[in-house]
Amino acid sequence: MKNWIELLSEFKQKQQPIALVTVTKCYGSTPCILGSRMIITEGKDVFGTIGGGKLEFLAIEQASKALHENKIIESGYTLGPEFEQCCGGKVDFIIEPMNQSPELFLFGAGHIGQEIVKLLVGTPFKVSLIDSRPQWFDEKNIDKSVNQCEVSEIDFKTFRDVVRWGRSCYVLVLTHNHAIDFDIISMALKEDTKFLGLIGSKTKKVRFNNMLINEMNIEEGMSNVVCPIGLTIGGDTPKEIAISVVAQLLQIHYNK
Numbered sequence: 001m002k003n004w005i006e007l008l009s010e011f012k013q014k015q016q017p018i019a020l021v022t023v024t025k026c027y028g029s030t031p032c033i034l035g036s037r038m039i040i041t042e043g044k045d046v047f048g049t050i051g052g053g054k055l056e057f058l059a060i061e062q063a064s065k066a067l068h069e070n071k072i073i074e075s076g077y078t079l080g081p082e083f084e085q086c087c088g089g090k091v092d093f094i095i096e097p098m099n100q101s102p103e104l105f106l107f108g109a110g111h112i113g114q115e116i117v118k119l120l121v122g123t124p125f126k127v128s129l130i131d132s133r134p135q136w137f138d139e140k141n142i143d144k145s146v147n148q149c150e151v152s153e154i155d156f157k158t159f160r161d162v163v164r165w166g167r168s169c170y171v172l173v174l175t176h177n178h179a180i181d182f183d184i185i186s187m188a189l190k191e192d193t194k195f196l197g198l199i200g201s202k203t204k205k206v207r208f209n210n211m212l213i214n215e216m217n218i219e220e221g222m223s224n225v226v227c228p229i230g231l232t233i234g235g236d237t238p239k240e241i242a243i244s245v246v247a248q249l250l251q252i253h254y255n256k
Contacts, residue, residue, distance in 0.1 A: 032050045103169055
């Protein structure tokens with residue numbers, strides 16, 4: 001089998017979510033040794049072993065939970081009769097979900113969009129700032145950690161292809177054009193996202209809701225779209241709105 005560094009590197013390159021199980025302590029007689037490792041994928045494919053049997057089965061179940069909740073889990077089991085083992089040892093292990101960093105795809109590099117990406121620098125979020133206006137990013141002071149993407153209004157497929165859809169995907173829509181906003185929302189509702197947010201008023205939400213149902217045959221309408229975006233903390237300047245939106249994104253990410 002390939003070594004752990006090679007395996008982890010391959011999964012990272014593919015951006016495939018996995019859970020790494022590492023034995024941190026062994027007491028008494030156990031079927032594994034300190035430092036034993038095992039990788040579990042979302043489909044419960046297993047690489048490596050921490051000893052097999054019921055211990056490993058329960059570790060795989062815990063790994064699935066860690067992946068689903070995207071949080072580290074510490075666990076341990078005493079290998080007594082309930083494990084159909086009589087060795088009486090105890091195993092502690094830690095489960096670390098990997099390759100599930102939240103990714104924000106922000107459509108609209110206007111004043112608020114630029115303030116949002118500034119605030120997200122240094123947080124867990126990987127950020128892509130997307131705009132369809134030609135040369136819009138020229139002379140803009142955007143942090144180097146932010147992926148700047150220019151898409152084409154002529155070929156709308158470029159809007160969809162720039163997003164890495166999935167459970168770690170956050171999408172914010174705040175372009176310069178309401179028609180583009182609507183097209184992005186109707187497209188994103190057909191994809192897998194963790195969060196889909198639209199800037200705008202309650203009136204805009206109602207209008208988009210009716211259009212989604214009546215024109216796009218999307219029965220749920222805007223029920224899966226957060227609009228307006230941001231926590232209700234007050235302030236209406238671009239920076240203050242950005243602070244409320246970033247606070248909302250972090251709140252969702254940390255399950256608070």
